[in-house]
Amino acid sequence: MPREALACTHMNNTTLMNDLTESIERLARELPPITLKEMSAIRLMNRTDQKYLTNVDTLKQLLTLVRGSYYAQEIDGQRVSPYATTYFDTPQTHAMFRQHETGRKPRQKVRVRTYVNSNLTFLEIKKKDNHGTTRKTRIQVSSLDDVVRKGAGTDFLHEQTGLWLSEICPTVGNQFSRITLVNFDKTERLTIDFDIRFYNYLTDEHSTMDNIVVIELKRDGRCPSPILPLLRRLRIKPAGFSKYCIGASVTDHGLRINRFKKRLIKIRKIQQVHVVS
Numbered sequence: 001m002p003r004e005a006l007a008c009t010h011m012n013n014t015t016l017m018n019d020l021t022e023s024i025e026r027l028a029r030e031l032p033p034i035t036l037k038e039m040s041a042i043r044l045m046n047r048t049d050q051k052y053l054t055n056v057d058t059l060k061q062l063l064t065l066v067r068g069s070y071y072a073q074e075i076d077g078q079r080v081s082p083y084a085t086t087y088f089d090t091p092q093t094h095a096m097f098r099q100h101e102t103g104r105k106p107r108q109k110v111r112v113r114t115y116v117n118s119n120l121t122f123l124e125i126k127k128k129d130n131h132g133t134t135r136k137t138r139i140q141v142s143s144l145d146d147v148v149r150k151g152a153g154t155d156f157l158h159e160q161t162g163l164w165l166s167e168i169c170p171t172v173g174n175q176f177s178r179i180t181l182v183n184f185d186k187t188e189r190l191t192i193d194f195d196i197r198f199y200n201y202l203t204d205e206h207s208t209m210d211n212i213v214v215i216e217l218k219r220d221g222r223c224p225s226p227i228l229p230l231l232r233r234l235r236i237k238p239a240g241f242s243k244y245c246i247g248a249s250v251t252d253h254g255l256r257i258n259r260f261k262k263r264l265i266k267i268r269k270i271q272q273v274h275v276v277s
Contacts, residue, residue, distance in 0.1 A: 020056065020195060021080050021177055027063040028079035028179050034071035042186050049134065052215040052231060053239040053270050056194060059213045062234055066181065069226045070190075073180035075117060080177050082116040083193075086144055087244040089171040091202065094255065097171075100245045101259045105130050108161055109244055110168060112144045121146075123153040125160040144170075170201040172247040183226055188219030190227060196243070200251035207250040211271045214241045239266060 054062075072079045088110040089096045099107035106129045114121040124138040139156045146152040147165070154165045176196040182189050193216075196209040215236065219225055231237075240263065249257040249264060257264075 023060070024063070024177070024179065024194065025078070025080045027060060028072040030063070030067055031070055031072040031079075031181070033074035033079075034182050036073065036075055039073055039180070039182065039189075042182065042189065048219055048221040050217050050238050051241050052217065052236045053241055053267065054213045054215065054234070054236045055211045055270055056213060058234050058236060059192065059194065059215075062230060062236070065230050065233075066227065070181040070183050073182065078117060080179055082175065082177050084114045084116055084173070084175050085111050085243065086170045086173045086201075087111045087247075088168040090167060091169045091171070094171070094248070097245060097248050097255065100242060101256060103259065105132070110157065110161065110163070111244070112141070112147055113138075114144065123147055123156065125157070127160075172244055172251065173199040173201065174243050174247050176243075185223065187223040188217060188225055188227065190218075191216045198243075198247035198251050200248070203252050203254075205251035207247070209246075209267070209271075212267060214243075239263070241267075 073081075075081055087096075096107070096109055098104075106127060108128075109126045111124050111126070112121060113124055121141050121143050122138040123141050124136055126134060126136050128134045137160055139153055141147055141152045148170060151165050158164055174196060176193045178194075179192045180189060181192065193214040194212070196212060196214070198207045198209075199205075215231075217225075217227060245260060246263070246267070248255060249260045
């Protein structure tokens with residue numbers, strides 16, 4: 001494809017994504033705000049987590065249906081927050097990807113996440129134990145470059161994982177936009193991610209999850225949930241979605257991805273589904 005056509009395609013995609021973010025922002029503003037400080041006071045002691053996949057049209061309908069039941073998190077006057085994340089792995093063996101691809105537990109992920117609007121960056125370790133419980137620990141760092149080039153957080157990484165930074169490298173990066181909802185009883189949180197884009201540091205491949213929305217529901221399992229009937233009404237079904245594993249699967253064709261083939265087929269089907277009337 002000529003460079004001029006590539007540039008035109010990039011500009012068109014950028015315009016579409018900006019329009020999408022603005023439309024989601026407008027819908028989120030129909031909900032009353034909740035601050036980050038208020039959010040930090042919410043403790044879900046008997047928490048259950050579940051991910052769901054849908055598309056943008058259905059998300060827009062969902063945001064209309066939750067009016068009167070949910071707050072939308074607001075940070076610096078914005079309801080939509082951009083994130084940037086880089087996952088690390090062993091460059092030759094992709095050990096952490098292989099843990100997921102084979103379904104091994106316990107397993108772990110190493111990532112650097114930046115909250116773009118606030119310019120805060122953290123080195124994070126996510127671990128899933130034999131019981132399926134996920135725990136996250138993190139420390140603040142100056143930037144991704146500070147970790148990669150200067151070794152920031154290397155002692156923390158070794159304490160948490162047994163790995164040194166010299167043994168791993170940036171593998172898959174992603175960018176996405178997120179809105180966060182909290183029900184009025186403050187017994188559940190929903191993170192809703194869209195405009196998900198991937199970049200592979202090892203293969204130089206790019207990929208986008210056009211029209212895919214990832215919803216993660218974190219709730220107190222003892223309490224009734226106002227969102228579950230709405231998810232059923234819109235036929236939004238539970239589905240796993242690891243940004244690292246999916247991102248690696250679609251940007252590195254040399255990886256074994258048997259465990260994720262059915263999931264990728266499901267993702268493609270969801271991308272093509274229109275809003276439920």
